[in-house]
Amino acid sequence: MHRHYSLDVSAPLLRTQAFVDGRWVSAASVFPVLDPATGQEIARVSDCGPAEAKQAVDAAYKAFQSWKLCTAKERSVLLKKWFELLTLHKDELAKLITFECGKPMRESLGEIAYSASFIEWFSEEARRVYGDVVPASVNDRKILLLKQPVGVASIITPWNFPSAMITRKVGAALAVGCTVVIKPAEDTPLSALALAELAQQAGIPAGVLNVVPCSREKAPAVGEVLCTDPSVAKISFTGSTATGKVLLKLAADTVKKASMELGGHAPFIVFDSADVDKAVAGAMASKFRNSGQTCVCSNRFLVQSGIHDRFVEKLGRAMDAELRMGHGSEPDTTQGPLINIRAAEKVVHHISDAVSRGAKVLRGGKRLDGSFMEPTLLADVTTDMLCTQEETFGPLVPVIRFNTEEEALAIANAATVGLAGYFYSQDVSQIWRVAEALEVGMVGVNEGLLSCPEAAFGGVKQSGLGREGSKYGIDEYLEVKYMCLGGLKP
Numbered sequence: 001m002h003r004h005y006s007l008d009v010s011a012p013l014l015r016t017q018a019f020v021d022g023r024w025v026s027a028a029s030v031f032p033v034l035d036p037a038t039g040q041e042i043a044r045v046s047d048c049g050p051a052e053a054k055q056a057v058d059a060a061y062k063a064f065q066s067w068k069l070c071t072a073k074e075r076s077v078l079l080k081k082w083f084e085l086l087t088l089h090k091d092e093l094a095k096l097i098t099f100e101c102g103k104p105m106r107e108s109l110g111e112i113a114y115s116a117s118f119i120e121w122f123s124e125e126a127r128r129v130y131g132d133v134v135p136a137s138v139n140d141r142k143i144l145l146l147k148q149p150v151g152v153a154s155i156i157t158p159w160n161f162p163s164a165m166i167t168r169k170v171g172a173a174l175a176v177g178c179t180v181v182i183k184p185a186e187d188t189p190l191s192a193l194a195l196a197e198l199a200q201q202a203g204i205p206a207g208v209l210n211v212v213p214c215s216r217e218k219a220p221a222v223g224e225v226l227c228t229d230p231s232v233a234k235i236s237f238t239g240s241t242a243t244g245k246v247l248l249k250l251a252a253d254t255v256k257k258a259s260m261e262l263g264g265h266a267p268f269i270v271f272d273s274a275d276v277d278k279a280v281a282g283a284m285a286s287k288f289r290n291s292g293q294t295c296v297c298s299n300r301f302l303v304q305s306g307i308h309d310r311f312v313e314k315l316g317r318a319m320d321a322e323l324r325m326g327h328g329s330e331p332d333t334t335q336g337p338l339i340n341i342r343a344a345e346k347v348v349h350h351i352s353d354a355v356s357r358g359a360k361v362l363r364g365g366k367r368l369d370g371s372f373m374e375p376t377l378l379a380d381v382t383t384d385m386l387c388t389q390e391e392t393f394g395p396l397v398p399v400i401r402f403n404t405e406e407e408a409l410a411i412a413n414a415a416t417v418g419l420a421g422y423f424y425s426q427d428v429s430q431i432w433r434v435a436e437a438l439e440v441g442m443v444g445v446n447e448g449l450l451s452c453p454e455a456a457f458g459g460v461k462q463s464g465l466g467r468e469g470s471k472y473g474i475d476e477y478l479e480v481k482y483m484c485l486g487g488l489k490p
Helices: 052-069 070-088 090-100 105-128 163-178 189-202 217-229 241-252 278-292 310-324 341-356 407-411 428-437 473-477
Strands: 019-021 023-025 030-034 041-046 130-136 142-149 153-154 177-184 210-211 232-238 257-261 267-270 296-306 360-363 378-380 396-402 420-424 440-444 476-485
Touching: 019 030, 019 052, 019 189, 030 241, 052 177, 052 210, 052 217, 052 476, 070 090, 070 105, 090 189, 105 473, 130 296, 142 163, 153 163, 153 217, 153 407, 153 473, 163 177, 163 189, 163 232, 163 473, 177 217, 177 476, 189 210, 210 407, 217 232, 217 241, 232 241, 232 473, 241 257, 257 473, 267 278, 278 296, 278 310, 278 396, 278 420, 296 310, 310 360, 310 378, 310 396, 341 360, 341 378, 396 407, 407 428, 428 440, 473 476
Parallel strands: 153 177, 153 232, 177 210, 232 257, 267 296, 267 420, 296 396, 378 396, 420 440
Antiparallel strands: 019 023, 019 210, 030 041, 130 142, 142 476, 360 378
């Protein structure tokens, strides 16, 4: 890891200032952005505080007055241009993700395609925001239900998908006529600023999209403005359940509409009837994408006793054959670093806790330089271990052996969160039973990767509120207004 890697991205896309009201503005101080693979500084970015956040909210509120009056067709055309620019600049945008977030280039290119797909999807949905004409119970009036944009939306996003988590929210907001203030994660502000540059190039008017990056130290104060300012109508947050609860409390005083996409703890269940090779391939894809740092990553592997040993052996062999650690810009890397040292320490803590309670390390188990962590396979895992009780967010596969379907469902549903869940089975009756019984918002049946713009993304229990993507994602940014047209002569 001692080679020097340099971020080679051209000037207009490598932005380091805040973007407020169509202008690039500096703050009083800057904060460093580091390459998590090397610890080297790759940029210094404006460290916004409450004053800049307030300016951005005011700019968004002013812009909302005209943006909401644009026709759906006009907004659709601008979003389509933005989508085309993302696609055109995909290589440079992917480099930004790899250098600030650590994921391998192949995954970063995949994220840009995924990110762009939300803008394309919502550019199309913009023209399909239909109201209703409802038959009245008396014939001197007409009942109309109109859909109108809620207003300014605060968009607070995480580091693990620094581009797609923005477009999934902002695409829907802009499509219906809302304006936005984006606060990207402190680890990954460069992707957000590049998106703002391309939005401006696409012709999206000043003030419609604003970005206020800030350091970890200033995040609470900036977040407070974005969740309490009376001009903000809506907050949309992706991140930890603990932070989501703080933001919901802040938003409660002014009764803001809120969407929350919070932590997961996804079960991955392999039943005796499963195709083991397909289950292993699904486990590899679901677990090791972004080194295990996604909210829909499988976190608890439940394998039925009849195929347990075969599954564990084949999974171990697949890990040996397919996983290569390294800097994300190296073409053969499949596993980049974790985002920072704290993340690596959490994985080590989960492993040592499991081993102390009787788990066996079959692969990996060690922390390497910096925030690199060996992909790790644990057997003989029990539900009293920390790794089965909270989200690891790293490349750890803890395998729990179970005997009956009821037992697997009881373990899977014991969590306080429910974002994604996965299971492998060839039994059609079991597929229906388990899919309906799992307490999650999304179920992958014989499939380990399920995110796409056409489907509704979101969770149940403490995994959040609302849905993103799909035809439902747009409703999060709309109010329904009832209009009664009375006094009509029948």
